[in-house]
Amino acid sequence: DQQVKQNSPSLSVQEGRISILNCDYTNSMFDYFLWYKKYPAEGPTFLISISSIKDKNEDGRFTVFLNKSAKHLSLHIVPSQPGDSAVYFCAARDRGGTSYGKLTFGQGTILTVHP
Amino acid sequence: EAQVTQNPRYLITVTGKKLTVTCSQNMNHEYMSWYRQDPGLGLRQIYYSMNVEVTDKGDVPEGYKVSRKEKRNFPLILESPSPNQTSLYFCASLKADTQYFGPGTRLTVL
Secondary structure, three states, X not given: OOOEEOOOOEEEEEOOOOEEXXXXXXXXXXXXXXXXXXXXXXXXXXXXXXXXXXXXXXXXXXXXXXXXXXXXEEEEEOOOOHHHOEEEEEEEEEOOOOOOOOOEEOOOEEEEEEO | OOOEEEEOOEEEEOXXXXXXXXXXXXOOOOOEEEEEEEOOOEEEXXXXXXXXXXXXXXXXXXXXXXXXXXXXXXXXXXXXXXXXXXXXXXXXXXXXXXXXXXXXXXXXXX
């Protein structure tokens, strides 16, 4: 049972435009969410996170939005750059769970930004 | 430089031949974990360790073992690898609410 879902396997965007990556979750106990970026032959690197007490968090060109009632979060990248081309993983953590620190990941979305 | 390292980065082996993938972190983190990444499934946790000599199963522990004899090292052991363990493996350590990942080990079991 996939508790974190990224339903778009891939996304293609023109340089300078906005990229929107989406993520849905089913476990209402998740209360901390993260986005990771992964380049080929490298490990995932932390990008941005949001606590469930917030609905928005910004860091430069990256903004994460959380809609708790819909169990949905999204990552906005504005403006998109060719160097943003990578696989993006959404992840969630259950603070109340027995597995402290464990992240549950989505399947990933391949973002391609065209010059 | 703060980092998580894994060795080897690439490994091709045969069914049943025991292997160990090493993981080391230099950040003095107490929590470490292992994940595997498979197409269409994202990353799934195999085992984790909250501190020295404290380890526990994640979501997909079958066929794997771990040990944590010292804080910096957290090796992943496959006693009798099988083809369904062909995957990309990541070690991670935890600081605050964020996990930091190693570069990955691509394992192929023939």
